[in-house]
């Protein structure tokens with residue numbers, strides 16, 4: 059017999075929702091949630107579909123956060139079965155998005171239905187936020203929805219993202235934050251000339267080296283709770299014409315900072331530029347802010363998640379701030395505590411992406427247990 063969560067995950071995989079195309083996933087889910095008593099608001103922003111479904115009212119506001127889009131499958135021949143035709147083999151469900159994150163989204167919806175059936179008059183607001191632009195540019199997705207929430211005064215207390223976070227077994231890792239990322243492209247200007255006449259040139263390599271050395275050697279901080287120390291890494295350095303008798307006119311450098319909540323992007327930018335200026339460099343710099351860090355300190359959400367995950371994994375979860383980006387970075391600045399809990403991530407973005415049936419079947423129970431702890 060096909061379970062509810064398996065049937066729904068299959069329905070979602072059948073819809074080839076490559077970013078930013080939602081391919082009808084959200085309409086299917088909104089229909090189900092409406093039947094369960096949720097109020098559904100579709101927010102179409104640019105080419106992106108977003109769904110905001112709520113049940114109840116007032117605080118606290120608990121949001122389940124996910125995405126319906128998937129990354130492209132790559133060549134069909136590389137897959138053992140069609141990536142957009144769900145297939146169960148060897149105790150696993152195969153298909154693009156099975157793990158990232160249509161399995162979690164299906165489990166969210168089944169858990170929400172079960173929870174409101176058992177607690178029709180639960181305290182506070184229970185909500186689901188879905189976007190079809192998580193895997194792409196992430197511009198018209200949760201970033202813009204969060205801006206709209208800020209404008210209309212929509213508060214969020216707790217946010218649970220269903221990204222595949224587990225390492226070997228469901229619930230063995232609880233993500234409680236993530237580092238920020240900031241990139242720079244630096245151009246140091248000099249004056250080109252003959253190496254035999256350095257007095258008639260300005261060598262940008264010589265001018266830049268002490269500043270780059272200082273940037274690379276600097277200790278930014280000693281870490282922050284479970285975060286490692288902030289780190290600056292030079293990733294590209296280029297200057298020179300290829301000839302050994304020419305002082306180049308320009309030096310180009312790229313570097314990236316992975317930073318913990320000691321810092322904001324703005325403060326790091328001004329610290330770096332202060333060093334460049336202190337060395338008297340004539341430079342131009344382009345910054346790209348990839349996302350501020352977020353961190354959920356000890357509190358009711360983390361405590362509830364730790365207890366529930368331990369029950370499912372058989373041991374207390376590792377509490378981590380590692381891993382890649384997620385849309386939680388846009389929700390955290392609204393003042394929300396954010397955690398990420400989802401299935402094992404071993405096959406995500408790969409060919410033959412899959413989720414173990416045992417994990418998929420356990421996910422609605424896990425999410426429902428979290429809702430019970432927080433809103434019942």
Ligand SMILES: [Zn+2]
Nearest residue numbers: 158159192221
């Ligand atoms: Zn994902």
